[in-house]
Amino acid sequence: MRKNCAVLGLGRFGEAVVRTLVDMHQDVLAVDVDEERVNELVDVATQTLIADTRDEEVLRRLNIDTFDYVIVGIGNNMEASILTTLLAKEQGAKKVIAKAETADHDEWVPTRLCSPNGTWAGASPVNSCRTIF
Secondary structure, three states, X not given: OOOEEEEEOOOHHHHHHHHHHHHOOOEEEEEEOOHHHHHHOOOOXXXXXXXXXXXXXHHHHOOHHHOXXXXXXXXXXXXXXXXXXXXXXXXXXXXXXEXXXXXHHHHHOOOEEEOOOOOOOOOOHXXXXXXXX
């Protein structure tokens, strides 16, 4: 069954998740604040958007609550990752999965895909996505 996914944060991990989900025939919205990262995926993802996901209004306009999965791939900015994750959950996202970079980050991220202490520690985006779907 085709799922509707939003990937927020398009670093190496987020980009790999987007590509994997597209290969798995899922609908994918790819979002990042960095225009270059978004442009790299414009011909891959179903939709792309340059936006700051720390902005509550951005997530509201995206109708984040309509996505089957919201994957937060922001790893280099713990504040942005935590805020984006909490805002997505607050706005009713059905399933929020976030990447945690450090043990401290892992403590604050309520739902995680890849974390230093979790069961999926060190999991590749490809294996992580296959586990979910």
